[in-house]
Amino acid sequence: xxxxxxxxxxxxxxxxxxxxxxxxxxxxxxxxxxxxxxxxxxxxxxxxxxxxxxxxxxxxxxxxxxxxxxxxxxxxxxxxxxxxxxxxxxxxxxxxxxxxxxxxxxxxxxxxxxxxxxxxxxxxxxxxxxxxxxxxxxxxxxxxxxxxxxxxxxxxxxxxxxxxxxxxxxxxxxxxxxxxxxxxxxxxxxxxxxxxxxxxxxxxxxxxxxxxxxxxxxxxxxxxxxxxxxxxxxxxxxxxxxxxxxxxxxxxxxxxxxxxxxxxxxxxxxxxxxxxxxxxxxxxxxxxxxxxxxxxxxxxxxxxxxxxxxxxxxxxxxxxxxxxxxxxxx
Numbered sequence: 001x002x003x004x005x006x007x008x009x010x011x012x013x014x015x016x017x018x019x020x021x022x023x024x025x026x027x028x029x030x031x032x033x034x035x036x037x038x039x040x041x042x043x044x045x046x047x048x049x050x051x052x053x054x055x056x057x058x059x060x061x062x063x064x065x066x067x068x069x070x071x072x073x074x075x076x077x078x079x080x081x082x083x084x085x086x087x088x089x090x091x092x093x094x095x096x097x098x099x100x101x102x103x104x105x106x107x108x109x110x111x112x113x114x115x116x117x118x119x120x121x122x123x124x125x126x127x128x129x130x131x132x133x134x135x136x137x138x139x140x141x142x143x144x145x146x147x148x149x150x151x152x153x154x155x156x157x158x159x160x161x162x163x164x165x166x167x168x169x170x171x172x173x174x175x176x177x178x179x180x181x182x183x184x185x186x187x188x189x190x191x192x193x194x195x196x197x198x199x200x201x202x203x204x205x206x207x208x209x210x211x212x213x214x215x216x217x218x219x220x221x222x223x224x225x226x227x228x229x230x231x232x233x234x235x236x237x238x239x240x241x242x243x244x245x246x247x248x249x250x251x252x253x254x255x256x257x258x259x260x261x262x263x264x265x266x267x268x269x270x271x272x273x274x275x276x277x278x279x280x281x282x283x284x285x286x287x288x289x290x291x292x293x294x295x296x297x298x299x300x301x302x303x304x305x306x307x308x309x310x311x312x313x314x315x316x317x318x319x320x321x322x323x324x325x326x327x328x329x330x
Contacts, residue, residue, distance in 0.1 A: 001025070002025045006074065006076045011135075014052070015075055018167065019165070029068075031062070052141040071098075074094065077103045098125075098127065099126070131148050149237050151174070173236065185237050187219045192242070193303060194299055198317075203317075221297070222286075222295045260313065287300055
């Protein structure tokens with residue numbers, strides 16, 4: 001089988017290594033010829049996954065047609081701000097009924113669409129699916145046991161993806177709640193930034209646990225308002241992904257939050273992390289979605305004010321802790 005992987009960041013490279021390990025011919029597309037040349041020369045991405053060697057059956061290319069034509073599955077792994085432009089470029093080469101599974105996590109800021117909705121607009125002839133869950137690229141690339149969920153509008157598409165990705169170290173479950181799977185994966189990045197801010201300020205485990213627990217409650221409220229299934233947020237793409245992203249130094253969102261909590265500006269933070277911090281991009285869209293659907297999202301709102309309105313982190317914590325009394329289940 002030939003698998004096309006669109007995007008050569010850490011997760012794109014890790015997914016390529018995983019799939020190549022199953023014997024597939026993997027064509028890994030990079031948006032820059034310079035990076036493609038470097039990947040072919042080094043046989044690893046030294047910037048994001050140093051030391052993770054590419055097997056011989058990974059072919060690195062900048063040629064979209066070479067990557068996609070005659071592929072049995074297209075896997076997209078590009079940052080959310082690049083999703084629409086990449087999907088538009090990809091559309092020319094996608095056959096009717098071909099399956100495209102998106103592994104990226106985020107929202108389109110300008111439209112408030114999920115990434116699968118963007119792909120459906122730009123590649124209407126394709127079957128669009130998503131795969132999400134607690135899956136740090138650093139761990140997947142060395143074969144540490146990991147679980148994900150593949151979600152599609154029809155179960156057969158999800159099962160097709162499950163069969164392609166499944167190994168004895170990468171277990172894939174199936175589902176049909178596409179929007180819930182996506183929202184869990186996207187919004188947990190905002191909560192992870194907040195958890196990092198808490199850690200950077202010197203707060204403890206209690207505070208982080210509070211942010212995670214109340215954070216998933218906010219994500220679930222918004223998800224239900226947008227048509228997602230409540231049980232999705234108790235699964236891998238909900239609480240599972242939230243746990244790993246809020247507690248691990250592999251998480252760039254968590255690392256960015258720590259820097260912000262220590263007093264770095266947003267620009268200084270992004271320069272230091274030196275990779276896309278999806279939680280920053282997603283915070284704006286999440287804030288607007290909360291207003292659009294009239295959903296109470298106090299943590300998301302404070303994250304937005306902290307990131308884009310210059311609010312002091314101590315004031316944000318104080319405002320969260322001193323809100324009006326309420327029931328836990330509201």
